[in-house]
Amino acid sequence: MIEATGLTKHYGRTVAVDDLSFSVQPGRVTGFLGPNGAGKSTTMRMILGLDRPTRGKVTVKGQDYRSLREPLRVVGALLDAKWVHPNRSARAHLQWLARSNRIPDKRVDEVLDAVGLTQVAKRRAGGFSLGMSQRLGIAGALLGDPEVLMFDEPVNGLDPEGILWIRQFMHRLAAEGRTVFVSSHLLSEMAQTAQDLIVIGRGKLISQTSTEQFIADATEDTVRVRSPQLDRLRELLDGRARIAEATASDGALVVHGVEPAFIGELAASNGITLHELSPQLGSLEEAFMQLTKESVEYHATE
Numbered sequence: 001m002i003e004a005t006g007l008t009k010h011y012g013r014t015v016a017v018d019d020l021s022f023s024v025q026p027g028r029v030t031g032f033l034g035p036n037g038a039g040k041s042t043t044m045r046m047i048l049g050l051d052r053p054t055r056g057k058v059t060v061k062g063q064d065y066r067s068l069r070e071p072l073r074v075v076g077a078l079l080d081a082k083w084v085h086p087n088r089s090a091r092a093h094l095q096w097l098a099r100s101n102r103i104p105d106k107r108v109d110e111v112l113d114a115v116g117l118t119q120v121a122k123r124r125a126g127g128f129s130l131g132m133s134q135r136l137g138i139a140g141a142l143l144g145d146p147e148v149l150m151f152d153e154p155v156n157g158l159d160p161e162g163i164l165w166i167r168q169f170m171h172r173l174a175a176e177g178r179t180v181f182v183s184s185h186l187l188s189e190m191a192q193t194a195q196d197l198i199v200i201g202r203g204k205l206i207s208q209t210s211t212e213q214f215i216a217d218a219t220e221d222t223v224r225v226r227s228p229q230l231d232r233l234r235e236l237l238d239g240r241a242r243i244a245e246a247t248a249s250d251g252a253l254v255v256h257g258v259e260p261a262f263i264g265e266l267a268a269s270n271g272i273t274l275h276e277l278s279p280q281l282g283s284l285e286e287a288f289m290q291l292t293k294e295s296v297e298y299h300a301t302e
């Protein structure tokens, strides 16, 4: 569990993090979402004691990171996948990390296996692809078998296979009861990875909610419908008070103001065949951009 209260960080006149309060729960993947420069990395660095807050505080399992006696056993983090000695092998890199934290060598083989790097453990880490480097970084984060894991933009630059692997791996870690906190500037990615979302912009909290709720709010009652009996369906919909607007586009009807289930039931009870009945997820990115627009503009004019 991670808890921030009034967390604030100034760099000279730049307010990187501004009175941020949130909590990250165990057993779930929590997405930390915000446009570039929103303050995600700064917040993560403060959680890890790499930066001191100007005001406020952040604790991990109720404690300040700096007061943890064996921090690697409590929090594991991947901030920068390229943070390895290029000439060291993957195993040597992990052994060095393990030994400096009094973690037994056998744990190195366990984490190599967990991330699927056993076969290449003797190869020099400097020659690793980005996907392999990310796996090595994650192996390092897992060394102390910590309850809390943090990943800063872990899927940046990865191919679809790598993204899928990371996503599934995070779900597995959360299912084991761990607290998984992962940052991204892509809502579409987070919507598929995270169960909870903490959205920030310009260092300030914009929203803290479940991903499901965020999507429900963002895509509220916009549904695309295709049917060979579209005119009939339109007539039926037009008669309903809850219809806000109905417009035809590329042969489909875009309906606002009602839920998909309502349209499905209406169609079924009138013997209308549906070829498509889809909630509009396209508006998800729009909702995110709308939410964070001010913060992006602020940075663009800085």
Ligand SMILES: Nc1ncnc2c1ncn2[C@@H]1O[C@H](COP(=O)(O)OP(=O)(O)OP(=O)(O)O)[C@@H](O)[C@H]1O
Residues within 6 Å of the ligand: 011, 014, 015, 016, 034, 035, 036, 037, 038, 039, 040, 041, 042, 043, 185
């Ligand atoms: N060491 C520093 N010195 C001065 N300003 C900094 C420092 N670190 C971050 N900042 C500024 O603080 C703000 C937040 O940056 P931060 O890197 O935390 O954002 P971010 O959300 O992680 O962005 P990105 O997605 O681009 O990594 C930015 O305006 C950045 O320029």
